[in-house]
Amino acid sequence: xxxxxxxxxxxxxxxxxxxxxxxxxxxxxxxxxxxxxxxxxxxxxxxxxxxxxxxxxxxxxxxxxxxxxxxxxxxxxxxxxxxxxxxxxxxxxxxxxxxxxxxxxxxxxxxxxxxxxxxxxxxxxxxxxxxxxxxxxxxxxxxxxxxxxxxxxxxxxxxxxxxxxxxxxxxxxxxxxxxxxxxxxxxxxxxxxxxxxxxxxxxxxxxxxxxxxxxxxxxxxxxxxxxxxxxxxxxxxxxxxxxxxxxxxxxxxxxxxxxxxxxxxxxxxxxxxxxxxxxxxxx
Amino acid sequence: xxxxxxxxxxxxxxxxxxxxxxxxxxxxxxxxxxxxxxxxxxxxxxxxxxxxxxxxxxxxxxxxxxxxxxxxxxxxxxxxxxxxxxxxxxxxxxxxxxxxxxxxxxxxxxxxxxxxxxxxxxxxxxxxxxxxxxxxxxxxxxxxxxxxxxxxxxxxxxxxxxxxxxxxxxxxxxxxxxxxxxxxxxxxxxxxxxxxxxxxxxxxxxxxxxxxxxxxxxxxxxxxxxxxxxxxxxxxxxxxxxxxxxxxxxxxxxxxxxxxxxxxxxxxxxxxxxxxxxxxxxxxxxxxxxxxxxxxxxxxxxxxxxxxxxxxxxxxxxxxxxxxxxxxxxxxxxxxxxxxxxxxxxxxxxxxxxxxxxxxxxxxxxxxxxxxxxxxxxxxxxxxxxxxxxxxxxxxxxxxxxxxxxxxxxxxxxxxxxxxxxxxxxxxxxxxxxxxxxxxxxxxxxxxxxxxxxxxx
Ligand SMILES: Nc1ncnc2c1ncn2[C@@H]1O[C@H](COP(=O)(O)OP(=O)(O)OP(=O)(O)O)[C@@H](O)[C@H]1O
Ligand SMILES: [Mg+2]
Numbered sequence: 096x097x098x099x100x101x102x103x104x105x106x107x108x109x110x111x112x113x114x115x116x117x118x119x120x121x122x123x124x125x126x127x128x129x130x131x132x133x134x135x136x137x138x139x140x141x142x143x144x145x146x147x148x149x150x151x152x153x154x155x156x157x158x159x160x161x162x163x164x165x166x167x168x169x170x171x172x173x174x175x176x177x178x179x180x181x182x183x184x185x186x187x188x189x190x191x192x193x194x195x196x197x198x199x200x201x202x203x204x205x206x207x208x209x210x211x212x213x214x215x216x217x218x219x220x221x222x223x224x225x226x227x228x229x230x231x232x233x234x235x236x237x238x239x240x241x242x243x244x245x246x247x248x249x250x251x252x253x254x255x256x257x258x259x260x261x262x263x264x265x266x267x268x269x270x271x272x273x274x275x276x277x278x279x280x281x282x283x284x285x286x287x288x289x290x291x292x293x294x295x296x297x298x299x300x301x302x303x304x305x306x307x308x309x310x311x312x313x314x315x316x317x318x319x320x321x322x323x324x325x326x327x328x329x330x331x332x333x334x335x336x337x338x339x340x341x342x343x344x345x346x347x348x349x350x351x352x353x354x355x356x357x358x359x360x361x362x363x364x365x366x367x368x369x370x371x372x373x374x375x376x377x378x
Numbered sequence: 379x380x381x382x383x384x385x386x387x388x389x390x391x392x393x394x395x396x397x398x399x400x401x402x403x404x405x406x407x408x409x410x411x412x413x414x415x416x417x418x419x420x421x422x423x424x425x426x427x428x429x430x431x432x433x434x435x436x437x438x439x440x441x442x443x444x445x446x447x448x449x450x451x452x453x454x455x456x457x458x459x460x461x462x463x464x465x466x467x468x469x470x471x472x473x474x475x476x477x478x479x480x481x482x483x484x485x486x487x488x489x490x491x492x493x494x495x496x497x498x499x500x501x502x503x504x505x506x507x508x509x510x511x512x513x514x515x516x517x518x519x520x521x522x523x524x525x526x527x528x529x530x531x532x533x534x535x536x537x538x539x540x541x542x543x544x545x546x547x548x549x550x551x552x553x554x555x556x557x558x559x560x561x562x563x564x565x566x567x568x569x570x571x572x573x574x575x576x577x578x579x580x581x582x583x584x585x586x587x588x589x590x591x592x593x594x595x596x597x598x599x600x601x602x603x604x605x606x607x608x609x610x611x612x613x614x615x616x617x618x619x620x621x622x623x624x625x626x627x628x629x630x631x632x633x634x635x636x637x638x639x640x641x642x643x644x645x646x647x648x649x650x651x652x653x654x655x656x657x658x659x660x661x662x663x664x665x666x667x668x669x670x671x672x673x674x675x676x677x678x679x680x681x682x683x684x685x686x687x688x689x690x691x692x693x694x695x696x697x698x699x700x701x702x703x704x705x706x707x708x709x710x711x712x713x714x715x716x717x718x719x720x721x722x723x724x725x726x727x728x729x730x731x732x733x734x735x736x737x738x739x740x741x742x743x744x745x746x747x748x749x750x751x752x753x754x755x756x757x758x759x760x761x762x763x764x765x766x767x768x769x770x771x772x773x774x775x776x777x778x779x780x781x782x783x784x785x786x787x788x789x790x791x792x793x794x795x796x797x798x799x800x801x802x803x804x805x806x807x808x809x810x811x812x813x814x815x816x817x818x819x820x821x822x823x824x825x826x827x828x829x830x831x832x833x834x835x
Binding site: 179182183207210211215217219221222223224234238284287291 | 716717718719720721722723724725726727728731735736739740
């Protein structure tokens with residue numbers, strides 16, 4: 096018997112189902128401001144090249160989804176936008192990335208300020224080994240965004256509520272954040288990131304550990320944040336990309352294969368590779 | 379079609395059976411390896427524990443008797459014939475303080491010259507009225523410093539002269555040996571420490587209850603003494619060790635931790651920091667006696683610090699402890715997962731904020747352990763202290779780190795080389811117990827601090 100039969104049906108992400116989902120998203124209007132521009136970006140880990148000459152414009156007030164098979168460089172490219180690759184030993188970024196027209200790789204740029212403006216939710220939940228409250232309050236505190244205890248409590252409650260975690264943790268705010276379940280930790284990290292009120296939010300598979308209900312809460316949050324912020328979302332779920340994003344970028348082996356309006360990418364992909372990936376033939 | 383399916387299915391079942399069989403076979407071997415490894419580990423842990431128990435048991439068993447010493451409880455009559463002294467001078471109107479001091483000291487000297495031993499002899503003779511023991515034999519069972527006890531009583535309260543008061547005097551080291559049996563009682567006369575008369579007298583007094591064991595609290599309040607081993611104590615050495623410990627804690631811990639943090643978190647990667655790093659690692663391997671030599675050359679000869687002072691000793695031990703603390707602190711910093719650092723940086727924390735808000739708090743236990751290890755190691759060090767003169771005989775309790783002093787491990791070294799072995803061997807072990815006690819309390823303090831810190835989080 097073939098392995099296929101034992102492995103069960105292939106991941107069904109066929110285009111007809113996708114069409115139903117897509118009917119909810121509207122392509123963004125042409126006059127949308129461009130928030131992030133990347134030009135000829137290369138990223139190396141030591142001698143190996145993880146990102147190969149990618150150029151891309153990411154619009155404001157929209158969700159841009161990064162999709163592609165595991166190891167294709169989505170996280171690496173995402174990390175270029177808040178210079179997190181600087182913290183990885185051996186990583187080197189080439190090319191030009193501008194946010195609001197400002198080159199973020201000039202030597203005199205203050206990365207601390209940059210990262211305060213550009214929030215990030217990491218692929219692996221990484222709460223601080225401190226209380227749930229302190230996890231969320233940390234960002235606003237160091238940036239001086241809250242002055243009184245009352246303000247802090249307000250920000251913490253609002254952030255946790257938006258991340259859909261408030262009900263579960265409101266009675267245990269002073270227990271360690273590391274004691275939460277994996278999915279709760281991920282939502283805690285989302286709450287922690289949005290508590291600072293960043294202008295751009297980079298989310299690396301924020302729903303990978305979440306059940307459908309929590310996923311729906313996060314997607315709602317993303318949708319709501321979109322009205323004011325720029326969101327870049329890495330996801331392995333085609334459905335999710337189709338549901339929440341306006342732009343979709345498909346990566347393969349460190350290259351940007353296709354980038355366009357989500358509706359177009361999912362219904363009329365220009366590239367053969369994209370079509371194969373979306374319909375489950377590769378990846 | 380169905381046929382094929384069936385045979386295919388049964389083939390698969392066979393395969394599954396076979397796979398299970400293979401796994402089960404391998405399982406036996408895996409379990410065996412596991413059991414062997416576990417029992418080896420257990421044996422290692424048990425033998426380590428056994429060694430510790432034997433070691434500690436031996437130390438405690440040998441050292442505990444030294445905490446009790448023979449005392450002579452009797453009554454002394456301060457015979458005015460013997461203690462024939464005039465009134466203590468008082469400050470006259472119109473007399474200068476310096477002059478008064480001089481007079482007072484002269485008076486004290488005259489008091490010292492009184493024949494206090496005669497009082498002691500008389501006090502002991504009342505318990506053996508008939509015997510004709512000679513004076514030397516009588517005094518040989520009493521601690522030579524006993525006369526100073528009487529003298530001090532009179533200086534304290536001159537009105538005592540002419541009265542008979544109950545008193546407790548230390549027995550001599552030799553009498554202690556005899557009563558405790560730390561010397562072989564069947565040895566011939568010429569190999570005994572006490573004369574036959576003195577031994578008989580000691581036995582009689584012991585029988586009578588005049589000579590009895592008492593807790594040797596003077597061990598903790600007196601300093602070392604050459605003439606009167608029975609009343610020698612380790613207060614001087616204890617204070618010396620305590621001062622050095624404080625110096626090491628105050629200097630080595632902050633400097634070590636700060637340089638570890640700098641080297642690990644902030645220093646640029648270049649030739650210079652590489653050189654520093656290699657040298658720190660090498661320093662950790664330098665024998666401690668070399669540090670002593672270095673200390674003698676630098677702290678004493680160049681900087682002119684006083685010889686035998688805990689300050690010089692503490693500085694030498696600080697140098698010795700620094701590499702230990704730096705290396706251990708760095709390795710605990712390196713063990714912090716990068717995801718924690720990224721979480722902080724990603725929120726816009728500065729590098730310094732990341733280190734102090736997130737990295738350091740999770741490494742406190744490791745840093746604390748490293749510091750304790752370093753300080754404990756320094757506390758037990760002897761060789762470098764010998765080279766800066768801390769084995770000198772010091773007759774005063776040091777009142778500051780600049781006073782001459784010795785240290786507990788050095789005191790152990792000195793006492794274990796004393797010629798009155800029978801008496802000093804248990805004392806050596808008693809000193810070890812005190813040293814271990816000091817270390818254990820240091821450890822307990824660290825554990826307390828750590829648990830308090832964890833609770834606060
Ligand atoms: N810290 C690193 N050091 C060296 N190579 C790395 C490092 N991080 C990622 N890579 C390599 O870079 C390539 C891209 O990795 P990246 O994490 O960006 O993939 P990804 O698209 O996010 O994959 P996934 O969907 O599994 O998260 C991979 O080949 C990976 O092995
Ligand atoms: Mg990734």
